[in-house]
Every structure is written in C-alpha cells, then in structure tokens.
Amino acid sequence: MTSSQARSAETLNDPRWPAVLHRDKSADGQFVYSVKSTGVYCRPSCSSRQARPENVQFHQTCLAAEQAGFRPCLRCKPNQAALADQQRLLVEQACHLIAHAETPLSLEQLAAQVGLSPYYFHRMFKAVTGLTPKSYANAQRATRVRNQLQQGETVTNALYDAGFNSSGRFYTVADKLLGMTPRAYKDGGTNVRISYAIGRCSLGALLVAQSERGFCAILFGEDAQALETDLISRFPRAAIEPADNAFARVLAQVIQFVEAPAQGLDLPLDIRGTVFQQRVWQALQAIPVGQTASYRDIAERIGSPRAVRAVAGACAANTLAVAVPCHRVVRNDGGLSGYRWGVERKAKLLEKERE
Numbered sequence: 621m622t623s624s625q626a627r628s629a630e631t632l633n634d635p636r637w638p639a640v641l642h643r644d645k646s647a648d649g650q651f652v653y654s655v656k657s658t659g660v661y662c663r664p665s666c667s668s669r670q671a672r673p674e675n676v677q678f679h680q681t682c683l684a685a686e687q688a689g690f691r692p693c694l695r696c697k698p699n700q701a702a703l704a705d706q707q708r709l710l711v712e713q714a715c716h717l718i719a720h721a722e723t724p725l726s727l728e729q730l731a732a733q734v735g736l737s738p739y740y741f742h743r744m745f746k747a748v749t750g751l752t753p754k755s756y757a758n759a760q761r762a763t764r765v766r767n768q769l770q771q772g773e774t775v776t777n778a779l780y781d782a783g784f785n786s787s788g789r790f791y792t793v794a795d796k797l798l799g800m801t802p803r804a805y806k807d808g809g810t811n812v813r814i815s816y817a818i819g820r821c822s823l824g825a826l827l828v829a830q831s832e833r834g835f836c837a838i839l840f841g842e843d844a845q846a847l848e849t850d851l852i853s854r855f856p857r858a859a860i861e862p863a864d865n866a867f868a869r870v871l872a873q874v875i876q877f878v879e880a881p882a883q884g885l886d887l888p889l890d891i892r893g894t895v896f897q898q899r900v901w902q903a904l905q906a907i908p909v910g911q912t913a914s915y916r917d918i919a920e921r922i923g924s925p926r927a928v929r930a931v932a933g934a935c936a937a938n939t940l941a942v943a944v945p946c947h948r949v950v951r952n953d954g955g956l957s958g959y960r961w962g963v964e965r966k967a968k969l970l971e972k973e974r975e
Contacts, residue, residue, distance in 0.1 A: 624674045631673035639664040640676070652679050652698050654690040661685035666696035710734045711748040714741070718757050727753055750896045750919070750927030759895070815863035816851060817871045818844045821878045823965050827851060828874050830863070834888035838874060838941045840961035878942055881909045881973045889943060893934070896927075900934035907948045910973045914952045936960055942969070 631637055639647035647664035654661035656675040661682070662668060679685040682692065682699045692699040701709075714730050725733075730753055731741035745753050814836065816829035827847040829837040841847045852860055863871075870887070877885040891901060899922045906921075907913050913921075915931045924930070935946040941961060947969045951957050959966035 628672070628674040631676045634678060636664070636678050637673070637676075641670070643667065652682055652685050653677065654679060654685050654688065659690055660693045661690040661698060662693040663696045663698045666693055666698075668693065668695050707744050708748055710736070710741075711745055714745060714753065715749075715756065718753070719760050724757055746924060747926045750899075750922065750924035750930040755895050812858040814851070814858055814860045815867060816848075816860065817863045817867050818847060819871045819875055821875045823878060823961075823968060826871075826875060826878065828867075828871050829860075830867070830870075831890045834890035835940065835943065836890040837939050838943055839939065840941055840965055874942070878969070879972065881942075881969070884909075885943060887943060889940060891940065891944070893937060896924075896930060897934040897937055900931055901938060901940075901944045904935070904938075904945050904948065905943075907945060912948045912950045912954070912970065914954075915949055915957075916952055918949060932957075948973075 636647070636651055636653070638644075639650075640653055643665045645665040650664070652661045652663060653671075654677045655671040656677065657671070661679065677688070679688065679690075685698075686692075714734055717725060717730060717733055727738050727742060731738040734741060736744070742753060745751075745756070749756055751759070812831060814829055814831050816827055816837070818825055818827045820826065823840055825841045825844050825847055827837065827839040827841070827844075827850075828835065829839075829851055837851060839847050839850060841850075873887075874885065877883060891898060893901065900918060903918050903921045915928045915935075916925070919925050919927045919931045922931075931949075935949055936958065938944050938946045938960065941947075947959060947966045956963050956966055956970075
C-alpha cells in the first residue's frame, strides 16, 4: 500500500469523515479538517468542493489546524462564529428588546435594531424560535398579563401595562392566551368547573380531568393524592370535584387506550398553550400509533426546522399524556430523552404501541 493509499484509508475509516461527506452542520464546532492540496482548513459543513480523502487531516481546534500550517477557509470562515450562532445571538437581542419594550415594537423597528432587513429578520426569527416576531411578542405580553393578574392587579391595568393598546384587542385573544376569561384567571379559576377521576393502570396512577371545554389533564403518577394536589394547584379557586359514576366509563376508556393504544382515543380536548405549543401538539397528534419522530422532524413539520429546543420545551409543557403523544418523540439517534412522567413510562408506552 502506498503512502497516499494509507492516508486515504485512514481518512475513510475516521468516524468524522461521514460528517464531512454530508456537510453535517451539527458537527460544526466539534472539529475542523484541513486539505493538503489547498492549504486551508474548513468546518465539516463547508460547501466547497469535496476534498480527496488522501489530502484530508482532522484537527480538534482551529488553533491546532493553524499550528499545522493551514489557513482558514474564506468560504466557511471556521475561525469565526458559525452563522447559526450569529443568528441566535441576534434573535436573543431581539427577544430582549421585545420583552423590555414599554410599547410593542414594529417589525421594521426590531429589524433596524439588529441591523437587518425586515424580510430577512422575520424569516430568521421564525427559523430560530419557531414563532414570528409578532407571535413571540403576544406570548410575552400574555405572560405579563398572567403575572400581573396573579399579583392582584386589575384586568384593565394588567392589559395596558402589558402593551395591549385597547381592551377590545386583548379580549379577542384572552381566552386562548389564558385558557379562560381574564376575570376567571385573576380569581384563580373561580366559576370554572373541573371534574376528575383517578384510576390505576400498568404505568401507575392515572388522573383524567375534564372542564366544560373538554379534557384538560391526563396525568401519570405514583400517588393519587399528589395527582390531586397537582390539579388543584393549577386552579386554586376553581370548582374541582370528583366526577360522578358516569365518568368512570371515560376513565376506563383512557386506561384501555394506555394498555392497548391501537384501539385509538377520541375525546374532546381542552388544549391550552401558546400558538407555538399548539402547533407542536397538533404535529404530535399526527404521529401514527407505533411510530416515532425526532424533535428535529417535528420542527421541520411545523415549518421551523431550527426550533428543535423549542419543540422539546413544548413537549415538556404537555399536560395531556397519551392524548397528545409526546412519548412518540425521540432523539435524532432514536434514543429516548426526557419525559414529563419519566423515561421508564415513555419506554413502556412505546413498547405497548409496537405490540
């Protein structure tokens, strides 16, 4: 074997070579590679012409590559922050501006603050966060309203302090943002009626709760009392009471679905969350029984391919176990990641669905 063939074989057998072949952006920052014939070093995702394996050498850092006599590629600029990192910093800056603005900022104002055109900024913001700047601003204002109402502020003062410039504008979106009327939210759920029942399944205790709008909680746990406490803490002054005997049939239906998922579950749901969360939850409900999808898959399906972390956050915020099947979302490598009700339960649910 010649020295050229030996170098080529060494490169082909290196586990980092596939990342270079596929221009894998997720590998950026983990290593760089140099090309002997050009004298430059690149990121794994560099779009330059594919190098011959015998000319490639891998380096842990940019400094190591430069000490070996190579200069940074002018196309991918490996010694500078990655484009995705630069965009993330700009979006973080814009999020800070939105969160601390006394009055809502227009798209043009936000774009000018970070030095971008409105069109490019809008597209970049949505790609990173999964939301448009307007939707993100609405979510921030909703958070301000919730905080102020919980602190005893009047509805009128809360909505104007949060940046809603008219009460009419606020009340058109209040029910979706708060899950109930502003007055009911301020009163801790007063006049909201919720009935619930607790049963046992192979995964432990199971609580099913229903409001007038539909089923608002399906929770797993080990202890029935802890499940009751969790539900009550969400609506401290709501009319929460055990369901009547007729509800036992619904509870049995949910338990049966846990044990035999292929039978399906058709219940009216009271789904409360942000616009982005609801988009994620709708995508989860579209995953067929027995199949899984990665967080990246879900991000791509909702049109926000870079909002992987936000997708994971939406999964963690889900309170409707099995009905909104966040247990069907796995890591990119197929491995199981965190689950609100424990990874062990997640594994058992997936196992039941494969049976």
